Structure formats: structure tokens, C-alpha cells
Amino acid sequence: xxxxxxxxxxxxxxxxxxxxxxxxxxxxxxxxxxxxxxxxxxxxxxxxxxxxxxxxxxxxxxxxxxxxxxxxxxxxxxxxxxxxxxxxxxxxxxxxxxxxxxxxxxxxxxxxxxxxxxxxxxxxx
Amino acid sequence: xxxxxxxxxxxxxxxxxxxxxxxxxxxxxxxxxxxxxxxxxxxxxxxxxxxxxxxxxxxxxxxxxxxxxxxxxxxxxxxxxxxxxxxxxxxxxxxxxxxxxxxxxxxxxxxxxxxxxxxxxxxxxxxxxxxxxxxxxxxxxxxxxxxxxxxxxxxxxxxxxxxxxxxxxxxxxxxxxxxxxxxxxxxxxxxxxxxxxxxxxxxxxxxxxxxxxxxxxxxxxxxxxxxxxxxxxxxxxxxxxxxxxxxxxxxxxxxxxxxxxxxxxxxxxxxxxxxxxxxxxxxxxxxxxxxxxxxxxxxxxxxxxxxxxxxxxxxxxxxxxxxxxxxxxxxxxxxxxxxxxxxxxxxxxxxxxxxxxxxxxxxxxxxxxxxxxxxxxxxxxxxxxxxxxxxxxxxxxxxxxxxxxxxxxxxxxxxxxxxxxxxxxxxxxxxxxxxxxxxxxxxxxxxxxxxxxxxxxxxxxxxxxxxxxxxxxxxxxxxxxxxxxxxxxxxxxxxxxxxxxxxxxxxxxxxx
Numbered sequence: 032x033x034x035x036x037x038x039x040x041x042x043x044x045x046x047x048x049x050x051x052x053x054x055x056x057x058x059x060x061x062x063x064x065x066x067x068x069x070x071x072x073x074x075x076x077x078x079x080x081x082x083x084x085x086x087x088x089x090x091x092x093x094x095x096x097x098x099x100x101x102x103x104x105x106x107x108x109x110x111x112x113x114x115x116x117x118x119x120x121x122x123x124x125x126x127x128x129x130x131x132x133x134x135x136x137x138x139x140x141x142x143x144x145x146x147x148x149x150x151x152x153x154x155x156x
Numbered sequence: 157x158x159x160x161x162x163x164x165x166x167x168x169x170x171x172x173x174x175x176x177x178x179x180x181x182x183x184x185x186x187x188x189x190x191x192x193x194x195x196x197x198x199x200x201x202x203x204x205x206x207x208x209x210x211x212x213x214x215x216x217x218x219x220x221x222x223x224x225x226x227x228x229x230x231x232x233x234x235x236x237x238x239x240x241x242x243x244x245x246x247x248x249x250x251x252x253x254x255x256x257x258x259x260x261x262x263x264x265x266x267x268x269x270x271x272x273x274x275x276x277x278x279x280x281x282x283x284x285x286x287x288x289x290x291x292x293x294x295x296x297x298x299x300x301x302x303x304x305x306x307x308x309x310x311x312x313x314x315x316x317x318x319x320x321x322x323x324x325x326x327x328x329x330x331x332x333x334x335x336x337x338x339x340x341x342x343x344x345x346x347x348x349x350x351x352x353x354x355x356x357x358x359x360x361x362x363x364x365x366x367x368x369x370x371x372x373x374x375x376x377x378x379x380x381x382x383x384x385x386x387x388x389x390x391x392x393x394x395x396x397x398x399x400x401x402x403x404x405x406x407x408x409x410x411x412x413x414x415x416x417x418x419x420x421x422x423x424x425x426x427x428x429x430x431x432x433x434x435x436x437x438x439x440x441x442x443x444x445x446x447x448x449x450x451x452x453x454x455x456x457x458x459x460x461x462x463x464x465x466x467x468x469x470x471x472x473x474x475x476x477x478x479x480x481x482x483x484x485x486x487x488x489x490x491x492x493x494x495x496x497x498x499x500x501x502x503x504x505x506x507x508x509x510x511x512x513x514x515x516x517x518x519x520x521x522x523x524x525x526x527x528x529x530x531x532x533x534x535x536x537x538x539x540x541x542x543x544x545x546x547x548x549x550x551x552x553x554x555x556x557x558x559x560x561x562x563x564x565x566x567x568x569x570x571x572x573x574x575x576x577x578x579x580x581x582x583x584x585x586x587x588x589x590x591x592x593x594x595x596x597x598x599x600x601x602x603x604x605x606x607x608x609x610x611x612x613x614x615x616x617x618x619x620x621x622x623x624x625x626x627x628x629x630x631x632x633x634x635x636x637x638x639x640x641x642x643x644x645x646x647x648x649x650x651x652x653x654x655x656x657x658x659x660x661x662x663x664x665x666x667x668x
Contacts, residue, residue, distance in 0.1 A: 049333075056322050069325055076333045083340045113339070116289055120332060123296045127325050130300055134307055134318045141311055150315050 041082035048075030062138065062145040066131045073124040077117045084113040160200050160207075161216040161229050164239055165281040165294070167196040172273035179266015187254055190269035194250060194276050198243035201280070205236035209660065215286065223286075223346045230286030230347065230420065234489055234665035237657075238412050239283045241493040242405045245500045245643065246276050249400045252504050252639035255511060256397035260308060268308065272401060275301035279409045288335045288345045288421070291413060292328065295377070298409070299324045302402050309395040316389035323386040327376030327410075330369050337366025338421075347420045355423035364431040370417060371433055378410035380437075380474055381444035384467045391463035396507040399459060403466060404500035408492050411473035415488060418477050419666060427480065438478025442572045444471030449579035453586075456517050458506050461583060462499065465542065468576060469495045475572075476557060479564050486662040487556035490654065494541070494549035497647045501538035504640045505531050508632040518587045523596025527629040530637040532591055534644035539584035541647045544577045549650035556658070 036043070048071055055068020089109045139145055142153055171193035179186045208214070213232035217223070250272060261268035278298025285291050303324065307317035339345055341363045342353040354363060379387040387407070391399050418427075427434035448468025455461040469491070476488025508531040509521065525532045541548035554573050561569025631637060650657070
């Protein structure tokens with residue numbers, strides 16, 4: 032039971048974070064909290080990729096140095112590709128958050144509120 | 157000549173960086189440069205399509221790096237054709253809405269055209285790429301540009317744009333999660349390699365879950381029922397220069413990405429196992445077709461009506477994937493191009509009407525037909541094509557889809573296709589009846605303003621009174637109606653040449 036849980040821990044943690052993020056985006060009235068939810072949602076996927084590339088007892092994927100000049104056994108190295116992908120994904124996420132925050136500033140200047148229900152009332156007028 | 161494919165997303169991408177800077181120094185140069193960028197992209201697509209038809213599909217390695225290390229563009233009949241279709245429609249839409257962009261982009265046209273170029277770069281990138289992660293990056297490039305473009309449409313567009321951003325980002329993130337499952341199962345991000353590896357091994361639960369995440373994410377981006385809630389608001393409130401740009405192409409490309417997943421990532425017969433994605437797409441698609449048509453019939457605002465009708469038409473693509481036979485997939489691809497042309501025509505006509513009379517409610521447009529002959533003629537062609545009357549484009553994709561449904565023994569597809577045609581006829585012909593058969597409302601005799609007719613969507617410049625506007629209206633300027641007429645002609649041409657397109661381009665592209 033405990034071992035099962037430990038083996039699937041990254042999946043469970045990802046799922047919990049995804050649900051928290053979704054709740055933030057769908058259940059919260061404040062647009063700021065929705066952006067926070069979005070950030071948590073994206074972080075969940077980033078953590079999922081990183082945990083998938085983990086390898087116990089392995090090291091950085093640098094060929095020369097730690098293991099001697101000729102050593103190249105793949106089991107001794109952490110898979111670098113997911114890390115690189117996540118760098119790009121983080122940049123994309125920062126871009127989205129930046130755009131979202133700039134939207135919030137404009138919305139606040141225009142409507143004077145960031146409460147979703149009040150905004151929807153304004154829209155209907 | 158070998159380097160031509162890189163210009164398809166490359167030219168608009170590079171110019172999207174140049175244009176905002178150029179806009180500060182020399183404002184008048186912005187529009188020609190942006191149009192040039194998209195025209196280059198369309199030209200490169202045409203060359204690529206020609207090369208594919210002559211010599212068969214080929215692969216382009218970015219920077220010369222071979223796939224497991226580098227990113228490849230998969231250039232086959234399908235991607236080249238769709239890329240040509242969306243760049244041409246985007247170019248015509250950009251030219252035709254130049255006057256709107258001048259008004260709506262205010263004193264920063266450079267930013268507006270920069271975003272438009274970024275949108276086209278992202279969309280063509282999605283269409284061409286043969287790499288799962290690269291598709292995510294292009295998807296987010298296109299989406300970010302679209303959020304920004306929707307947002308500039310004024311008060312209501314701000315809220316609609318923010319909701320679009322939140323929901324669109326959920327879609328993109330779900331797609332990335334699905335790619336993670338596939339990557340950890342196969343160890344590759346190249347679509348071609350993933351298909352080989354997935355085909356040779358027993359498909360595990362993890363990969364099926366990944367597929368479900370990918371399709372849910374793309375479903376959100378394309379507005380598949382019940383994930384469509386962001387779409388009507390975003391399309392209605394977006395600036396006129398924007399919704400005729402994003403409505404024909406943006407959601408279609410998400411649908412194309414779904415087709416690409418079906419064709420080049422997951423091996424055939426993959427979606428019918430423990431996670432019945434094919435059945436889910438078929439059912440949701442059929443519901444979406446009916447729901448979109450019924451909801452469109454209930455709208456009085458022209459643009460909102462067209463937005464709901466987009467939901468209905470996009471659901472056709474989902475039905476095609478759900479059926480999964482080569483004929484159904486080819487029909488769905490034909491529908492991608494057809495719908496881009498038809499919806500582009502209708503949205504451009506709506507923008508042209510707004511430019512001339514500032515009105516949007518269908519019942520206020522009575523008698524406009526003789527006043528704006530080209531605009532309303534194009535609108536009529538688009539409407540006839542949407543309903544699906546031969547020889548326009550819309551008939552043939554529906555016809556092939558119904559045939560595919562019969563072959564698969566799914567009678568309900570035929571019934572729904574027919575029913576949707578009738579429903580489409582209800583709402584579009586009602587608009588046409590107003591425009592052509594009703595007399596224009598006369599000039600108001602007194603000063604009292606009829607509150608019921610008052611429109612909430614006034615153009616930002618002047619707010620004309622509703623009555624009498626139609627009677628004084630005249631045809632839009634030539635640079636508005638020429639691209640519109642071209643697009644309407646393309647709608648007919650796509651229908652007339654449908655057999656050639658299907659046999660030479662689409663069917664070879666979908667049969668492995």
C-alpha cells in the first residue's frame with residue numbers, strides 16, 4: 032500500500048496540483064486568483080516532466096569529468112531532454128502569465144473591479 | 157529551393173518582430189510589410205504544395221539536424237494544402253479589414269500587425285511541424301497572439317479575452333501533459349518515430365491517458381462542445397479586423413492538429429480501446445453540430461450567430477475523426493479549407509456591413525441587398541455554401557462526410573448532416589430574406605429614437621441612428637470588397653474543383 036503510494040507519488044502530486052489549479056480557475060471569482068490557479072496548473076505539468084526524468088544515483092549528463100573521460104553508460108545520467116523542454120515550457124508560462132497580468136491591469140483601469148461576477152454584470156448592460 | 161518550407165512560418169515570424177519597431181518610426185509602412193509577410197508565407201506554401209504533388213511528401217530538417225536531435229517539418233499533401241488555405245484566407249482578411257484595423261488599433265498599428273503576423277506564424281507552424289513539443293510551442297504562440305488581438309476590441313472584449321486566455325491556456329497545458337505521457341512511454345518527440353514505437357508495442361494505459369489529455373486540450377482550443385463556452389463571447393466582442401482573421405483559421409488549426417494526431421502520431425485503431433476517444437469525438441461532434449445550429453438560429457446579432465455556427469461546423473471535423481475512415485478524414489480536411497473560405501467570406505461581409513452602416517442585428521439590415529450588391533452577394537454565396545447547396549464548397553465536404561457515415565454504417569451521421577443543413581438554412585436564409593426581400597426602413601420622420609432598434613455595437617467613430625441608415629448606405633470601398641469577392645469566388649472554386657482536390661491532394665495524404 033505504502034509502496035504503491037510511493038511508486039506513484041509523482042502522479043498523485045501532479046493530479047492534486049492540477050485539481051487545485053483547476054479549482055482556482057473555475058471556482059474563484061477573483062481574476063487574480065484565476066491567474067494564480069493557472070500558474071499552479073502549469074507548474075503541475077512542469078513537475079510531472081521533471082519527476083519523470085529522475086533517476087536515482089545518476090548525475091548530470093556531462094560526458095567528460097565525473098565518470099572519467101571514456102565513460103558513457105546512459106544509466107548513470109539523468110535524462111536532460113525533459114529539463115530542456117521544461118525550460119521552454121516555463122518561458123511559455125511566463126509569457127502567458129505576463130499577458131494575463133497586463134490584461135488584469137487594463138480590466139481594472141476600465142471597470143474598477145476584478146470580481147468576475149461584477150464584470151459579467153457589467154457585460155450584460 | 158530546398159529551404160523554401162522554412163519561410164512559411166519564418167517570414168511572418170521574423171517580420172512580427174520588425175513590424176512593431178517599424179510602426180514607431182514610419183506608421184504607413186506597417187500594413188504593406190505585414191501583408192508582404194503573409195503573402196511570402198502563402199507563396200512558399202504554394203511552392204511547397206507544388207513540390208509535394210510532383211515529388212511526393214518530404215521532410216525538412218530545421219538547421220540540418222536530423223530528427224531525434226533536431227526538429228523536422230513534415231511536408232505532405234495535407235499540411236501543404238492546409239497551410240496554403242489558411243495563409244491565403246488570412247491575407248485576404250488582412251487586406252479587407254485594413255480600414256477597421258486603422259480605427260481599432262488606434263495609434264499603435266505596429267503592435268496590431270505584429271500580433272497578426274505572430275498569429276499566422278504560429279498557425280502555419282502548427283500545420284507543418286512534425287514534432288510534438290514544437291507543436292505545443294507554436295500552439296501557444298498562436299494562442300497568445302489571438303488573446304492579445306481579441307483583447308483590443310474594447311470594454312467587453314477585455315473580459316472575453318481574459319476568459320479566452322484562461323481556457324486556452326488550460327487547453328495548451330493539457331496538451332503538454334499528454335505529450336509528457338507519450339514521451340515517457342516512447343522516449344521520442346518526433347511524430348513519425350512515436351507512431352512507429354506506439355504501433356510496435358502493446359499500448360499501455362499511460363499512453364491512452366496521454367491521448368485523452370491531448371484530445372481534451374485540443375478540443376478546448378477548437379471549441380468542441382461542451383468545451384466551447386469561451387468562443388461566442390470572444391468572437392462577438394473581438395474587433396472586426398480580428399474576428400474575420402481568427403474565426404476562419406484559429407479554431408480550424410486546432411481541429412487540424414487533432415487530425416494530425418490521428419494521422420501521424422497514434423497508430424490506426426488506437427482510439428477504440430479502453431479509452432474510446434473515437435466514439436467520444438463522434439458523439440460530441442454530432443451533439444455539437446446540432447447544438448451549434450440551434451443556438452445560432454436563436455441569435456439576432458450577426459457575429460454571435462456566425463460564432464455559434466462555427467461551433468457547429470467545427471464539430472464536423474470531430475465527427476470525421478470519430479469515424480476514422482480515410483474518406484471521413486479527407487472529408488474533415490476538405491471541410492477545414494472549405495470552412496475557412498466560407499466563414500472568412502461571412503465574417504468579412506459582416507465587417508463590411510458594419511463599416512458602411514454600423515449595424516449588426518439581422519432585423520435592422522432589411523433592404524441592404526440592392527444597396528451593397530457585392531458585399532451582400534458575397535454574403536449570399538457564403539450562406540449558400542454553409543447550407544451546403546452545390547456547386548459551392550460546403551456541399552461537398554458534407555456529401556463526403558455523409559458517404560463516410562454510410563460506409564461505416566453510422567446512419568445517424570447522415571441524419572445529423574441533413575438536419576444541420578436545414579437548421580443552417582433557417583438562420584442564414586432568414587438573414588438573406590431580410591436583406592433582399594424586405595424594403596429598407598424609411599428615414600425617421602420625427603426626432604424620437606426607437607429604443608428597440610438601438611444597437612449596442614456601434615462603430616467607435618460615429619454612432620449613426622438606426623433608421624434610415626440602410627436607405628442611405630452604399631457599397632464599401634474597393635479595397636474592402638475585392639478581397640471579399642475573391643474569397644467568395646474561392647468558396648465556389650473549392651466546390652467546383654473538389655474532385656481534383658480530394659483525389660490528388662487529400663486522399664493520398666490520409667492513406668498511409
